[in-house]
Amino acid sequence: MELFLMTLISGIMVGGIYALVALGWVLIYKCSGVLNLAMGELTLIGAYVSLTFYSMGIPFILSIVLTLLIGIVLGILVERIFLDKLIGEPILAVIMVTVGISFFFKGLVEFIWGTDIRIFDPPIFSLKPVSIGFLHISTVYFWSFVLAIVLFLVFVAFFKYTRWGLSMQATADDETAALSLGVSARFVYAASWAIAFMSAGVGGALLGNINGVTISVGYLGLLVLPAVVLGGLNSIPGAVVGGITIGILQNFAGTYLDQYFPGGVKEIFPFAFMAVFMLFVPYGLWGWIKIERM
Amino acid sequence: MTKVWLPCGHYHENYAKDQGWWQTPVIKGKMISLLLIVFVVFPLTLSGYWLSVANMIGYTALGALGVQLLIGYAGLITLGHAAFIAVGAYTSTLLVLYVPWPEFISTWGLAYPISILVAAIVAGLWSVLFGLPCVRVKGFYLILTTMAAQFITVDFILTQYISQIGGRGQAFSLPPGTIKIGPWFIDSDLKAYFLMIFLLVLTIIIMANLLRTRVGRAWIAIRDNDIAAETLGINIVWYKLLNFFMAGFIAGIAGAFWVSNSAALSPEHFPWFWSLWLVGVILIGGGGIDGVIFGSIFMVVVMEFIQMGVISLADVFPDLMMKFLYVKESAFGLAICAFLIYEPRGLSYRWWQIKNYFNLWPFSY
Numbered sequence: 001m002e003l004f005l006m007t008l009i010s011g012i013m014v015g016g017i018y019a020l021v022a023l024g025w026v027l028i029y030k031c032s033g034v035l036n037l038a039m040g041e042l043t044l045i046g047a048y049v050s051l052t053f054y055s056m057g058i059p060f061i062l063s064i065v066l067t068l069l070i071g072i073v074l075g076i077l078v079e080r081i082f083l084d085k086l087i088g089e090p091i092l093a094v095i096m097v098t099v100g101i102s103f104f105f106k107g108l109v110e111f112i113w114g115t116d117i118r119i120f121d122p123p124i125f126s127l128k129p130v131s132i133g134f135l136h137i138s139t140v141y142f143w144s145f146v147l148a149i150v151l152f153l154v155f156v157a158f159f160k161y162t163r164w165g166l167s168m169q170a171t172a173d174d175e176t177a178a179l180s181l182g183v184s185a186r187f188v189y190a191a192s193w194a195i196a197f198m199s200a201g202v203g204g205a206l207l208g209n210i211n212g213v214t215i216s217v218g219y220l221g222l223l224v225l226p227a228v229v230l231g232g233l234n235s236i237p238g239a240v241v242g243g244i245t246i247g248i249l250q251n252f253a254g255t256y257l258d259q260y261f262p263g264g265v266k267e268i269f270p271f272a273f274m275a276v277f278m279l280f281v282p283y284g285l286w287g288w289i290k291i292e293r294m
Numbered sequence: 295m296t297k298v299w300l301p302c303g304h305y306h307e308n309y310a311k312d313q314g315w316w317q318t319p320v321i322k323g324k325m326i327s328l329l330l331i332v333f334v335v336f337p338l339t340l341s342g343y344w345l346s347v348a349n350m351i352g353y354t355a356l357g358a359l360g361v362q363l364l365i366g367y368a369g370l371i372t373l374g375h376a377a378f379i380a381v382g383a384y385t386s387t388l389l390v391l392y393v394p395w396p397e398f399i400s401t402w403g404l405a406y407p408i409s410i411l412v413a414a415i416v417a418g419l420w421s422v423l424f425g426l427p428c429v430r431v432k433g434f435y436l437i438l439t440t441m442a443a444q445f446i447t448v449d450f451i452l453t454q455y456i457s458q459i460g461g462r463g464q465a466f467s468l469p470p471g472t473i474k475i476g477p478w479f480i481d482s483d484l485k486a487y488f489l490m491i492f493l494l495v496l497t498i499i500i501m502a503n504l505l506r507t508r509v510g511r512a513w514i515a516i517r518d519n520d521i522a523a524e525t526l527g528i529n530i531v532w533y534k535l536l537n538f539f540m541a542g543f544i545a546g547i548a549g550a551f552w553v554s555n556s557a558a559l560s561p562e563h564f565p566w567f568w569s570l571w572l573v574g575v576i577l578i579g580g581g582g583i584d585g586v587i588f589g590s591i592f593m594v595v596v597m598e599f600i601q602m603g604v605i606s607l608a609d610v611f612p613d614l615m616m617k618f619l620y621v622k623e624s625a626f627g628l629a630i631c632a633f634l635i636y637e638p639r640g641l642s643y644r645w646w647q648i649k650n651y652f653n654l655w656p657f658s659y
Contacts, residue, residue, distance in 0.1 A: 035434045037373075085635050091433060092371055093634045096577055099373075099570055100634070103627030110620040225438055233434075261454075268442075268450045275427065275442040282431045292521060 005135060007255045008248060013141035014210070015247020016148040021203035022227045022239035023155060024196030030172035030234045031192040034083060035095050038102035039200055043221030045105055046071065046201025047208035048113050051120060060124045064147075064205060071201040075194035083189065106218060117214045124209060144206040151202055155195060156236070164191060172234075219267070223250070226274035232287025241285065246270050301653050313506055332491055337484055345483040347598055349555050352490035355590040356548035357568075358575040359497055360541035362586050366576060367505065368537040369517035370428060371437050374444035375572050377424075378417045378542045380564035381447065382549025384456055385413040387466050387559050390473065392459070403474035406554070410493075414546035420447070421542025428534045432520070444566050453561045465560035473554045480554040493551055497544055498583055504540070513537055567623070574630045580640020588641040596629075597622060 021043060028036050049070050053063035082101060086094050125143055129136040159165035164187075170178040171188040179185055200221060207220050227246045231238020254266035283289045301320075306312040316322040336348065357379055364370045389409035399405055424443035428436055457464060470481040480486055504510050512533045515523040524530050553559060571593070579589020601618060608615045633640065 035437075037437075082631050082635070089634075089638070092365065093638060095371070095434070095437065096573065097631050097634050099573075100627040100630035103567075103570070103623050104631070105627075107620040107622070107624030107627065111617050111624065225441070229435070229438060261450075264450055264454060268445045271438075271442040271445045275424075275439050275446075278431050278435050278439065279427055282435055 002134075003255065007251045009135060009137055010141050011248035011251035012244055013137065013145040013247070014207075014251065015244030016145040016152075017203050017206050017243075018223055018227050018247050019240045019243025020148040020152050021200050021221055021224045022231070022243045023152060023236060024199035024203075025224050025228050026231075026234060026236055026239045027168075027192045028196050029228075030236075031168055032083070032087075032189045034098065035091065035233075036098045036196070037095060037225075038098040038105065039196075039224045040218035040221035041102040041105040041109070042071075042197055042200035043204030043207065044109050044215065044218035045074070045197075046204030047213045047217045048109055048204075049201065050205035051118060051208060051213050052113075054120055054124075060120075064202060067201045067205055068198045071197035072194040075197035076190045078197075079190045079193040083193065084186065087189075106215070110215065115215055117212045119212045120209055140210050144209060148203065148206060151199065152240070155199065168192060223270050226270040229274050229278060229284055232284030234288055235284070235286035238284060238286040249273055315502070329495075337487060342483050345487050347594060349483060349486050349490050351590045351594045352487075352494050353548060353552055353555065354572070354575060354594055355586050356490075356494060356497060356551060357545060358572045358579070358586045358590055359501060359583070360544035360548070361572045362576045362583070363501065363513075363544065364537060364541045365573065366581055366585070367510065367517060368513040368534060369520070370425075370534060370537060371433070371573075372440040372541070372569075373437050373566075373573060374424070374440035374442070374447075374569050375541070375545055376564040376566065376568040377444045377447035378421045378545035379549040379552070379568075380452055380561065381420045381542075382413040382417040382546030383552050383559055383564070384452060384549070385416045385546070386410060386550035386553045387468065388456075388459065389413070390553070391466065391468075400474075403476045403478070406473050406475055406480075406550075410547060410550040413550040414543045417546030417549060418539040418542035421538045421545065422535050425535055425538030428538070429531050440569075441566075444569055448561050448564050448566075452564075457561060465558045467558045468553060468556065470557075486555045489554055490551060493547055497547060501540075501544070502583055509533065509536065571626065574626060576640075577630060578633045578640060580642035580644075582642050584645065585640055585642035588645065592641060593626075597625075600625060 021039060024042070025036055025039050028034050046067055050060075050063045050067040053066050054060055058066065078101060082097055083094070086097055125139040127139070129138050130142045131137075159169055167178065167183040168188050168191060170181065170183055171185060175185060178188075204217055204221060207217050211217070211220075223246055224243070227242035228239060229242070230245055231240070231242030250266055250270055253269035257265045257269065300318065304318055306317075311317070316325055337345075340348065357375065360378070361372060361375050364372045364375075386406070386409040389412055390405055393405075395405050399408070424439060427439045431439070457466075460466065470479070473480040475489070478485060480489060505513075512523070512528045515526065515528055516530050516533060520530055552563070556563070575589035575593050576586060577589075578592055579585035579587070600622065604615060604618050604621065637644070
């Protein structure tokens with residue numbers, strides 16, 4: 001029972017980070033209709049950038065803030081250089097451009113930082129677990145979860161209460177109407193990419209704290225795809241539920257299925273689950289159901 | 295894009311001529327001389343290094359043909375094709391290494407040819423298994439299914455289970471002399487080249503002819519508008535699954551060929567990168583079968599040239615040599631983006647324009 005609860009709790013904690021990254025993905029899809037396969041590499045960049053700042057002696061929180069700033073710059077650059085020219089192109093072209101971007105960034109990261117595993121040194125979080133009642137949660141998981149949720153709430157507040165956020169909501173809801181009301185669609189696209197880079201970057205920094213920073217952080221970032229499929233491609237609450245569910249499922253697979261299928265069942269289980277899930281509920285829990293007519 | 299504007303004075307008098315592959319004597323002569331070049335001139339003149347480059351081009355083209363069949367002719371976007379190539383390669387290897395063949399089959403060297411056929415069928419069926427979700431979903435969701443196919447097949451089943459057969463743990467070793475066709479051992483680049491060019495030409499003939507039958511027209515109808523295709527009476531589930539089978543079949547042939555070209559087989563030969571690379575090949579090459587060939591040649595040869603450039607720079611920047619793989623990845627990513635933005639119809643469209651310009655030259659209007 002205790003093992004069950006521990007697995008559940010740490011699953012929820014990791015799932016919080018996935019939810020943060022999934023938020024970035026959903027935003028891009030809602031605002032500009034781009035299906036982004038580069039999310040893994042965006043988390044990778046975040047992990048390495050924050051690590052670099054941290055190893056330069058900058059405090060962790062400050063290096064997270066710097067990662068956010070770099071995320072904004074990169075996001076706007078990527079949108080302006082690549083995606084801006086592809087508005088209205090067929091879906092395959094847009095998807096493959098994001099794949100191209102992901103390769104470009106992956107090669108760049110490997111070129112600059114190499115492929116050896118790196119850790120945040122000195123460790124940011126103490127090894128002593130946080131105790132709530134009889135549950136012991138490792139500090140890294142706990143604070144990562146808290147930070148992820150705080151950032152998530154900040155982003156949600158940004159949409160609800162600021163002028164820019166409202167213009168993004170309007171574009172996501174009805175692009176033509178938003179354009180006729182004077183919302184700049186290009187600004188909204190750039191902003192959604194900037195936010196995606198920010199959320200993925202922080203997610204990468206937190207995941208890097210848990211497992212150490214390697215190329216495989218990019219693979220963890222790819223887990224955002226099962227999460228958004230589960231929640232529905234254009235639903236922000238769906239991103240939260242999907243992210244946390246994927247975190248829990250992944251941990252349960254690692255704990256309970258590993259004895260039956262030794263090896264990497266933890267890594268592939270979310271994808272296998274997604275493939276089966278799609279057969280029954282292709283539009284996810286809260287996604288818009290598209291009805292196609294001739 | 296197979297249609298070329300005919301020069302003055304050429305008319306089609308019946309349907310068979312209209313559908314013919316080589317429509318004018320000039321084209322016929324051109325194609326026959328091309329076949330002569332690839333079957334006779336290249337093996338005689340090319341050195342070992344360039345033959346191995348040619349083998350790589352052939353392997354890429356065989357893989358990309360299947361991707362072209364899925365993406366280019368049925369609109370089923372796949373990002374997991376390396377999984378089916380891997381299934382083909384592993385089936386072929388296991389059959390050659392671990393099946394106790396009767397005496398006459400091994401003396402006559404039939405084991406490998408049989409294994410190619412079986413590998414193709416197994417890979418086709420495996421591909422149908424992961425194509426089954428196309429009954430319910432399409433577009434982006436299908437992409438995710440094929441990604442799942444890649445991770446489940448290569449990273450899980452092949453790495454964790456199949457590789458354990460024989461107790462070696464990581465890779466199957468294929469010493470020279472394992473692969474035998476008839477009286478010949480495939481142990482040099484030249485022999486692998488002949489095998490490659492034979493398989494490639496055969497696959498192209500099969501695929502090109504399939505595309506102008508009822509089946510091929512049904513695929514194209516599904517690609518253009520699947521709902522309209524359904525109202526025309528096309529059983530879209532059956533034809534989509536058939537497309538998955540054919541793509542997997544060709545992938546199996548590609549995988550079985552890769553076995554003859556390499557000394558060892560490990561799951562690392564079939565990463566997700568390779569799936570995306572194959573999609574990149576057809577994006578850069580463009581539509582049609584010629585697009586696959588142009589794309590493969592472009593990708594492999596450009597990468598070889600980049601590698602040569604890196605080697606010549608190695609004295610100045612020793613780091614660059616070590617990190618060549620990453621440069622390659624970045625360059626690949628940028629190339630895909632650049633082609634999609636500036637040349638979205640690929641190299642084959644450019645080639646078509648050039649051909650038409652000269653067909654109507656000097657009065658190109």
